[in-house]
Amino acid sequence: MMSDSASTGARELLYFEDLQVGRRFSSRTHQLDEAQILAFAGQFDPQPFHLDAEAAKRTFFQGLAASGWHTAAISMRLLVESAPIAGGVIGAGAEINWPKPTRPGAILHLESEVIELRPLRTRPDRGMVTMRSETINQAREIVQVLVSKLVVPRKVVPSE
């Protein structure tokens, strides 16, 4: 099984034909702190459990937690950096789950794997790649599972 890593330095761009089911990508880590959590929540998800460590204790989360959309946004950055897809990482849609809260101090990284490759009959110049990405914290807990449908260009457009 091949693996790419941000640390290899190699950034050969990958087209649809270059990808196989099982191909994996590992990201660098991102350390989350309370200031980042409060800044994102203040702008996009202003709820007590994302904004106020003291008030958060008396909520569902029992303490400060990052907005799920903040975890998603950080994960996108890690995906963009770790998966060198030609044309960029372009999602048509995704399923997202947050099995555990992301806490201040979390050190996150992303492990991604290609789980499906589908040529597009209507658009022979591109294919649809399904990527499953786990966002994992320093305790090896999965805090987010993202299954995204990515639009990836073909190197060679098949003739009719």
Added chain:
Amino acid sequence: MMSDSASTGARELLYFEDLQVGRRFSSRTHQLDEAQILAFAGQFDPQPFHLDAEAAKRTFFQGLAASGWHTAAISMRLLVESAPIAGGVIGAGAEINWPKPTRPGAILHLESEVIELRPLRTRPDRGMVTMRSETINQAREIVQVLVSKLVVPRKVVPSE
């Protein structure tokens, strides 16, 4: 069909028992500009089609577009403000699709509807609410469809 609106000023908190399939919530509008798009993309999704209007012309998007996760984050803010759910808007997971790009100058609002209500056998103090939220621009185009599973507390915990 009942409707809540940010403009009514009424913010009676809604418990699981207060919700019905078909209940709708409408948000205020949010106007997106190029500076917001660049700021979000620089932090979370640094790709040419989200960062550089000129370079974006030669990409899949054929012009500057907001990161899908930016549209998601704005939509979350609009949902939090428009759906006065007791305990807050807490998502366990979601499906998200972006049928059209979100462009600079977009005036976005959110239309949400409860599509399923499910009591949780293992957790009688809460229920799972499936909400479908459309993010709509000033041309009445749907730029995002979000179907989210929300954890909502019950007012009355049923006895065994």
